[in-house]
Amino acid sequence: MLRFDSDYMEGAHPAILARLDENNLCKMTGYGEDEICTAAKEKILAACDAPDGEVHFLVGGTQANATVITALLRPYQAVVCADSAHIHTHEAGAVEAGGHKVIGLPGKDGLLDADTLDAYLARFYDDPTYMHTPIPGMVFVSHPSETGTLYTREKLEAIKAVCVRYGLLLYLDGARMAYGLASEASDLTLPDIARLCDAFYIGGTKCGALFGEAVVFPKKDACPHFFTTMKQRGALLAKGWLLGVQFDALFTDGLYGRLGENALRKARRLRDIFLARGYTLYAESPTNQQFFVLTNAQHRALSEKLGYVQFGRIDDERIIARFVTSWATTDEQLDELERVL
């Protein structure tokens, strides 16, 4: 079946598999303390324009979020995010399992708005009983968001300003970072993100790697003993070089950027294919996730021939369908989509 369910359905870009193959029987020092990891970290810091920063490779996104949040927050602190944030909706309570409350504020198109945040924090500190509640210690944003939308530089700077005013850290989940960086809808660059955030991760799993996320602390000494925290949270890979090899490949010769661009090009064509056949967009999305309105009848018919996700339900008659392209989507697949539709 022709599938557009998700961007983590394929393995890795062939260049990455080749690098894994090539190093397969080299005897490598464990736990990311090998030379390939070191090289990959340098390339990432260079791309982020954060020479004093620190990079750690973790296996998955929930793991990265939970480990970083646990490492940076004190027990009395909570993390604030849009109510659609992955940590609030789909990470099985991982943040709470680490002891912290997640406070979901109403989002706008999947994004957290600086004004909403500001108003919330003003109200929070205006309440004389605030000391009986967890103290907001971190803002969590996803870029791209869970619905494929993007922060602009201005928006993230506005959020940062609120964070500074109220003493919160800013953390950015970049599970689909490649698709955000490649979009013309946002001017936010990796160096911007590194300048504005206290921590963020650059997603590999959904962006061309077999698996893996690169957590970046752009400032020196921002998170002491993170290695031990990773180990404690089950997030330290014995064969850390597997992650190093992948990120080294992704950050060599602009591969990460090109993979993002492919997905976006294909997403635009997919969007056009649907629109040309009279389907309705549910919402504009500038990245690799496209959302369409399907009637129940359309849904029944399409779901027999196509793989996609029922993202939600509008009313008894209509659903929201999510179609996702990726670094690996080909024009042949879209040709077939045209035939199927």
Add this chain to the structure above:
Amino acid sequence: MLRFDSDYMEGAHPAILARLDENNLCKMTGYGEDEICTAAKEKILAACDAPDGEVHFLVGGTQANATVITALLRPYQAVVCADSAHIHTHEAGAVEAGGHKVIGLPGKDGLLDADTLDAYLARFYDDPTYMHTPIPGMVFVSHPSETGTLYTREKLEAIKAVCVRYGLLLYLDGARMAYGLASEASDLTLPDIARLCDAFYIGGTKCGALFGEAVVFPKKDACPHFFTTMKQRGALLAKGWLLGVQFDALFTDGLYGRLGENALRKARRLRDIFLARGYTLYAESPTNQQFFVLTNAQHRALSEKLGYVQFGRIDDERIIARFVTSWATTDEQLDELERVL
């Protein structure tokens, strides 16, 4: 440099890499709900003679231990193990981070002894204040142990009997399971382990896989909602099929067994090479880890030419050196070792 530091220095057996390659661009359902995972789980349950059991694939050992222990224990319970157990010494407090005390009892050659356990539990319940202490809820054993020693069927049955008497679960960490199963020093089989343990894991990372551990609950419904617990602990791989493919390969045509046998054959030859040159064994070890006594002078000389681990120190003059073979160790490497020595 010729290295025998560890059994997680290489990547994966070529058959596994081939399978990854072959499936790389197939679009696979996420989170281990694909057909390859299903097939691999069936092969593992068959090998364990546990048709009603449940298998879950996790990425690493600390992660597997912490997730299973958290999932099976209640807040008031502690886990009991030999004082050399990995969860007590080298997992960065992962079990405690999940809220549980680890109680280390004096081990014998790295193994927990049923009599020691029995005496401890008798004394525990004899203390009228025991309710002020965490209640022992699980026994943790490693097979092979951290120093390469093995439980026999009789020993594990004796431990199980104590567990039953005092109401404890039995959990076995099989990070190096292949090397235990291949050893003639123990008659313990996978079906024995499945019969005696409430949970255990079959190690992939150190036994031929790129990464991955297969957690087995041999009894039906032993651990409800473990999927959600995995997700919460950052232990659920989006591309679960990566793990399925590897374990499917390992449990096809007896590959897992053959990989274990290779390591043991090479370990015996390595041992012979050292003994033939007058080195002293620190302790007999029936698996793929070999321990020798080195004088400081020997250590200085050897460490320039060979990779190995200083496992401990006997006195001011002598250290314990650990040399490890693996599924990937070749006779050429041992030939070279002979030359170096």
Add this chain to the structure above:
Amino acid sequence: MLRFDSDYMEGAHPAILARLDENNLCKMTGYGEDEICTAAKEKILAACDAPDGEVHFLVGGTQANATVITALLRPYQAVVCADSAHIHTHEAGAVEAGGHKVIGLPGKDGLLDADTLDAYLARFYDDPTYMHTPIPGMVFVSHPSETGTLYTREKLEAIKAVCVRYGLLLYLDGARMAYGLASEASDLTLPDIARLCDAFYIGGTKCGALFGEAVVFPKKDACPHFFTTMKQRGALLAKGWLLGVQFDALFTDGLYGRLGENALRKARRLRDIFLARGYTLYAESPTNQQFFVLTNAQHRALSEKLGYVQFGRIDDERIIARFVTSWATTDEQLDELERVL
């Protein structure tokens, strides 16, 4: 200043102080294993018509909630409540610190509605990705609620039916239980609560005791080793008899009931006093908390002479003021209130 801020401003009913005095130098067995505790527990179980139940005395409400919820839930489970529930708003993330997500549903007048709960759970299990989110394991209700409203027997039975249908436990926070039981607005009795709930607590701190809450598990063996869990959570009082003495006094000769009745009588008079002077009720409240609308000017004037809580803000011009009576409120205090107003 004449104060109606709260119902925990005074110490204890004189009968309780007398009992403390009387036993002060008796040498008592520690940790609640004394005869007075045993007697008090029997009286409470008799009042609950729950002869097989178990009672434990804890010091405070947040402590009771966090300890019970931790003890009863498994790591993958969340607790569901009205969004105004104390555990969600004012317990400093205690439930999350124990590892569990709190899911706040829209409340009606401070109460959780069975239909709202039912719809939420139906939607929850209808979502094919629900296994990626914490599984609802418990419903939390407060009776009286945080705004003084009450469940009727019918309402609590309806919630219980939903709990049974979806496999959730039902837990009731009775911090102000005396004021609920004394109200004619609800027909819910202690035996009803014991029949419907898996756990609940009968509040002492706000209902005539110096401090203390009686946690009741009405069914046998509902929560093994709760003693050890209490100890672990810092909720086990060395001099447990201090709690036993107080609850024994409260449950002797109907004192607990009479204290509740006094507060309600005084609350009705307080309400009448305000209404007679033209103040507006914010909402009807059938228990000891009364809510009035004050203009900013009224608020400025009153707050100089009276102690009360600004419970919220309606708009730029008006606030909600909370006045609370208690077991200790006297007619003399209300006479003075009349003079002040």
Add this chain to the structure above:
Amino acid sequence: MLRFDSDYMEGAHPAILARLDENNLCKMTGYGEDEICTAAKEKILAACDAPDGEVHFLVGGTQANATVITALLRPYQAVVCADSAHIHTHEAGAVEAGGHKVIGLPGKDGLLDADTLDAYLARFYDDPTYMHTPIPGMVFVSHPSETGTLYTREKLEAIKAVCVRYGLLLYLDGARMAYGLASEASDLTLPDIARLCDAFYIGGTKCGALFGEAVVFPKKDACPHFFTTMKQRGALLAKGWLLGVQFDALFTDGLYGRLGENALRKARRLRDIFLARGYTLYAESPTNQQFFVLTNAQHRALSEKLGYVQFGRIDDERIIARFVTSWATTDEQLDELERVL
């Protein structure tokens, strides 16, 4: 029965009860933000010669230990103590429930020795794999220790020096502080403790109060938002003034000191009574706990007439019996002990 089981068997010193009575119906601000608490805190800081410090009142010892340790440690850190330390042996895994490993080092007479600590830390950092284990972040000592022994100023200074060298915090559990301060066997004063420790608590429960412990952070801003952490851990008493009143009384006119002295005077007489009758001391103890060797026959006979604790067993024939005096022990009770023996 004449009982010497413990020092928490009686209620409170009459002066404390009188103060509670006197304030019983005063309407007091909640959560320790009343004037009596403020006054009590000032008296304690004056007694500690720590004018910039911070005091918080908690209800019990396990609660105080767990809350302070959680508040001060980061997730990757462990707490180091003598293997007889209460947090390691009798607090139901409260520290682990907060996520931290407890590392018990061999104690000497119940005390942690600076040399033992130093050697442990030197070895710890000498191990190249130390980053795979929890990082020691705090030293925990009890003064008096669990067996009634005492640190001298010199000993605590030596421990502090090691802490400074390796970057650990120093925390002191003073559950029986009054009995340590009153002993001539140690020159350690409250100002010494405040100078050397990052946090400590002054015990009330066992030293004349109904209940309560005063946690002191002698340095400014040592533990931000501890109020919220207390609330989160169920350690914030609504009627905080109950604790303030008690500590205010204890730190007025030297009452705390006098209560300690009474217990020690009575302990010396109790010791003499036993020795005069030919009983053998198990160990010298300079505070209010006295340990004797009893044969099984003696134990059988005495336990019918006297309350005490079987603290341990020497061999099949002999046990260790603990007899405890307190602030409330009278000469009449010891006269009766003489008659009974």
